[in-house]
Amino acid sequence: MFRAHARVPAGCVLEFSYLEPDPPGTDRVDAQTLTNKAALISTPAKQIARLKGHTAEIISLAFSPDRCLLASASSDGTARIWDIASSKPSERSALQKSGDKLHALTFAPNSRTLAVGSGSLNGFVWLYDVSDKAPQEAGTLRGARGAVDALSFSPDGKQVAGAGEDRTLRIWEPARGSTSEARALLLGHTQPVRAVAFSPDGMGAATASRDATIRLWTLSRIRSTERATLSHGGEVNALTYSPDGKTLATASQDGLIRLWDLTAIKPSVRAELKGHVGAVRALVISREADTLVSVGDDLRVRNWSFRTGTQFREWEITGSPATRLAFTPDGRYMAKGTSDGTVELFRVAEKR
Numbered sequence: 291m292f293r294a295h296a297r298v299p300a301g302c303v304l305e306f307s308y309l310e311p312d313p314p315g316t317d318r319v320d321a322q323t324l325t326n327k328a329a330l331i332s333t334p335a336k337q338i339a340r341l342k343g344h345t346a347e348i349i350s351l352a353f354s355p356d357r358c359l360l361a362s363a364s365s366d367g368t369a370r371i372w373d374i375a376s377s378k379p380s381e382r383s384a385l386q387k388s389g390d391k392l393h394a395l396t397f398a399p400n401s402r403t404l405a406v407g408s409g410s411l412n413g414f415v416w417l418y419d420v421s422d423k424a425p426q427e428a429g430t431l432r433g434a435r436g437a438v439d440a441l442s443f444s445p446d447g448k449q450v451a452g453a454g455e456d457r458t459l460r461i462w463e464p465a466r467g468s469t470s471e472a473r474a475l476l477l478g479h480t481q482p483v484r485a486v487a488f489s490p491d492g493m494g495a496a497t498a499s500r501d502a503t504i505r506l507w508t509l510s511r512i513r514s515t516e517r518a519t520l521s522h523g524g525e526v527n528a529l530t531y532s533p534d535g536k537t538l539a540t541a542s543q544d545g546l547i548r549l550w551d552l553t554a555i556k557p558s559v560r561a562e563l564k565g566h567v568g569a570v571r572a573l574v575i576s577r578e579a580d581t582l583v584s585v586g587d588d589l590r591v592r593n594w595s596f597r598t599g600t601q602f603r604e605w606e607i608t609g610s611p612a613t614r615l616a617f618t619p620d621g622r623y624m625a626k627g628t629s630d631g632t633v634e635l636f637r638v639a640e641k642r
Contacts, residue, residue: 348627407438453483541570
């Protein structure tokens, strides 16, 4: 059995000394401001690094859970792994498959394994051991038909979920160093799938699609089935579970974020969060389950109270339009990919 569930390394600190310090008071907002909706302000986010190496549009980004590494994939045909834990972030290694494009990226919970989805018709998913600077291939997952645009590891690191252009969800249990076929194939979406996530207990999964639906799946070694179909107002771009698995947050092309109560037999919307102008591209819920962080095409990072659904903070991302956006698991840092292949890192939280 492929092992990817070792203890997570200590987190890395994403503060880099070679950029200009923040002006006095930039990060400070008093309690009254944070609790007064009318006084909501937009604070410029602090850019802390600019990473260059790709030569074309960024199409995928993923932070390692320990925040030490960032992976990026580009239409130049390469994926790059960046060391963002050092005092001066730099490229750690590059991945390339002859004749293949590289699309979806995701790290295992232990931050030592990276899954890379093919952007070609073969639908492969490659696993890499990224413990050392020179990544080592650790297995291949087969079965998908077309580009793999969404990947997720189960919380214990033993399973990989993949979805994309073929409109299916596949679940693999990788065996180290070998080629693995999917143990489960789940059908239902009528358009390509854009996002996938395991539930925190690993017994379920959710997929988001261009068909304007989210599908909830019950996973079992005996038989995996669809639990429910949830409708959205537009194409669904992103989703994430709350740490306790009782709520699913979803974001769509029309700028709407929905919080779904999963505790009932038939899941229902418990809150709708409105504020973004244009598509919402990325979401994360804090480990304490008190804050939801979102970002979209409007390049505004919005902090919402997870309990009440009200927005209490906004960060402005500067520079050129984004082709891809991603958060660290704690929502305090964000990566932005651009059309020229540059990856920019921002702090979108107050300094601690």
